[in-house]
Amino acid sequence: DSGVTQTPKHLITATGQRVTLRCSPRSGDLSVYWYQQSLDQGLQFLIQYYNGEERAKGNILERFSAQQFPDLHSELNLSSLELGDSALYFCASSSRTGTIYFGEGSWLTVV
Amino acid sequence: GEDVEQSLFLSVREGDSSVINCTYTDSSSTYLYWYKQEPGAGLQLLTYIFSNMDMKQDQRLTVLLNKKDKHLSLRIADTQTGDSAIYFCAESMKTSYDKVIFGPGTSLSVIP
Numbered sequence: 069d070s071g072v073t074q075t076p077k078h079l080i081t082a083t084g085q086r087v088t089l090r091c092s093p094r095s096g097d098l099s100v101y102w103y104q105q106s107l108d109q110g111l112q113f114l115i116q117y118y119n120g121e122e123r124a125k126g127n128i129l130e131r132f133s134a135q136q137f138p139d140l141h142s143e144l145n146l147s148s149l150e151l152g153d154s155a156l157y158f159c160a161s162s163s164r165t166g167t168i169y170f171g172e173g174s175w176l177t178v179v
Numbered sequence: 180g181e182d183v184e185q186s187l188f189l190s191v192r193e194g195d196s197s198v199i200n201c202t203y204t205d206s207s208s209t210y211l212y213w214y215k216q217e218p219g220a221g222l223q224l225l226t227y228i229f230s231n232m233d234m235k236q237d238q239r240l241t242v243l244l245n246k247k248d249k250h251l252s253l254r255i256a257d258t259q260t261g262d263s264a265i266y267f268c269a270e271s272m273k274t275s276y277d278k279v280i281f282g283p284g285t286s287l288s289v290i291p
Contacts, residue, residue: 070221070223070224101279110281110283110284111222111267111281111283111284113279113280113281124278158221158222160222166209166210166271167210167212167224167227168212168224168269168271168279169224170214170221170222170223170224171221172220172221173220173221
């Protein structure tokens, strides 16, 4: 158990819909990262937050957004979903030492 | 540029040693990581090495770092069928934030 909690574990939704994925980082970790893993794209970095502020942006689509709340949990919002958004979405957190721990992921299937 | 490369597949016999290789491009890396992903599961941190170290051993795992060649390897001794998974190499850099770059992953198949 990495200490990073993600919900839901599995989600099936229709095209055009919007979903929210939730992440609770390890206790004390201020940084939260979101990654997307798909068969054809591999592991793609989406976005990073540090103590509530956006720190880095990767290959995140404009239809996607994220935020980190004062209690340090984070949410990834995916809207106007397309079939190609079907993927495994990982949240990770890191402490000041920089070691990054991943959650189990949220499987999103868009039908 | 920033890039981490790995061979995509490796097949070994049970009981043999596995060596998974990785090359990276950024010499300012601070940490280098190995993650393991079993089918249907998340990424599990296996081990990591500081960039000022050459080697780290942890039970069946040995990590070797050649900074000159920017080459990282993971050796798994006495490979078992339970070691079958995808292994990701990653490097992190201290900029204004912790930036982590992952390789594409090496799929290790262990033949009984």
